[in-house]
Amino acid sequence: MTQQPVATPQPVATSDKLDAAVLKVAGVVVLGAIMSILDVTVVSVALPTFQNEFDASYARVAWTMTAYTLALATVIPLSGWAADRFGTKRLYMIALALFTIGSALCATADTIGQLIAYRVLQGLGGGMLMPLGMTIMTRAAGPHRIGRLMAVLGIPMLLGPIGGPILGGWLIDVASWHWIFLINLPIGVIALVYAQLALPKDNPEPSESFDFVGMLMLSPGLALFLYGVSSLPEAGTFADSGVWLPMLIGAALVVAFVLYSFRPQHPLLDLRLFRNRRLTIAAVTMFVFIIAFMGAGLLFPSYFLQVRGESTLAAGLLIAPQGIGAMLTMPIAGMLADKVPVGRTVPFALLLIVAGFFTFTQVDANTSYVLLCGSLFVMGLGMGGTMMPIMTSALRTLTGHEVARGSTLVNILQQIGGSVGAAVMSVILTKELNTSQPIPGVTDPSGKPLSEAGLAIAAQQRPELLQQFPVDPSLIERGLDFAADAFAKTFWVAFALVLLTLIPAALLPRRRERSHLLDDQPGDQPGDQPRTPVVVH
CATH class of the missing domain: 1.10.287 (Helix Hairpins)
Incomplete structure (x- = not known):
């Protein structure tokens, strides 16, 4: 990546603390990441509302999330070259503007088709925010502070799971679904002004052809x-x-x-980086973990909404302990990642996730909320010690000009893993739910026979259905038991995948390796020239 000239070249400060200049830059990136990540979790709890508002099936409204993910996956590979060509500050501000404009348009949608189209525009902006943000922050902090840096970048990853479902449920309850998109407008405007003031001026000198x-x-x-x-x-x-x-x-x-x-x-995507054994092991570990955890993560609110009949706000509050647990351990994990090899900490964090996850393989229609929330808290403790240290391990040994390419690889793997995990878990859950007995004479809006589990779930969310289809209360109870069992069986699959993550995690480095992030040396590719790293102060 083309570097900016530094007026007075000097080594990065040796202090382990993130100074005010770095934190100022970090604030810009965190604001953008909060918008992008919060938007995904906010929309996830709004899907039942979209069904009612647009009179559409669940599969149809689910494309409001799928379209966003597809746009992310399409634009992420372009972000590395575009940052070279136009400069990180300029491109980051363009991404912020696209996301904010897309949010405003989403709030004006009159049909589900319009909403899906506007979500694509949002995704084109959101897809560039994370890889560009990681590049900006990694250069600002220097190699010896990457762990602390990743802990800062993890803030929006915590606020998303905690605040997204709560904020989404509250806005839908007290206002309307439009506000889950309108809320991005003031944040986007503030982030654009902040980026203009805080980020260093671009001086792009493109040397790579597209x-x-x-x-x-x-x-x-x-x-x-x-x-x-x-x-x-x-x-x-x-x-x-x-x-x-x-x-x-x-x-x-x-x-x-x-x-x-x-x-x-x-x-376009530099797969030569996988010659770096540390990056490869970290990427494989993260990919398997994302499939398991992100896929199952969508099932947690669904269990509380569909089986337990909670409101969107209550479901968000019940999931909050997971984010609180991660909030406690992520700063500690960030400091340890700068001092202790991740191979000595990540496996123990994964074991915490395994311990908490096991509870959900045993859920029924009446499992104690204290037990479930406690388990989510334990899982959060483990998650806080897993994601950021793995990303730290991946980026620490990259040279300065490889950071954008490495972060692009990491973000693409995250998107693919999250999409695959969500699809696999949804298919397993749907198949399990469909094996329950159909009820004679009772059909869904599409005319398909409604099963005991399907009617019980529908009745939890829309009690008026029981007036339309008078049934024995014991049938509803049996349907909820069956639905809870379907969730438990699906959680078993996710649990097995988390256990599988322990295999590549055992190969993570167990001794300290020298960081090359700011080395002034050629890259792996022939023709690469030595590039002076940027030190932002």
């Missing part, structure tokens, strides 16, 4: 593959052509890109 061939393979390939994966819950089977055909075409394009990417000097 990989058009790679873009024509990778971006459509990722979008098609994730489209197929995201269509799986609605189709219910891989045999549906709407699932396997885009997945197959997308996978073929991605494989073609992988084979091609080692030929150009400056590929």
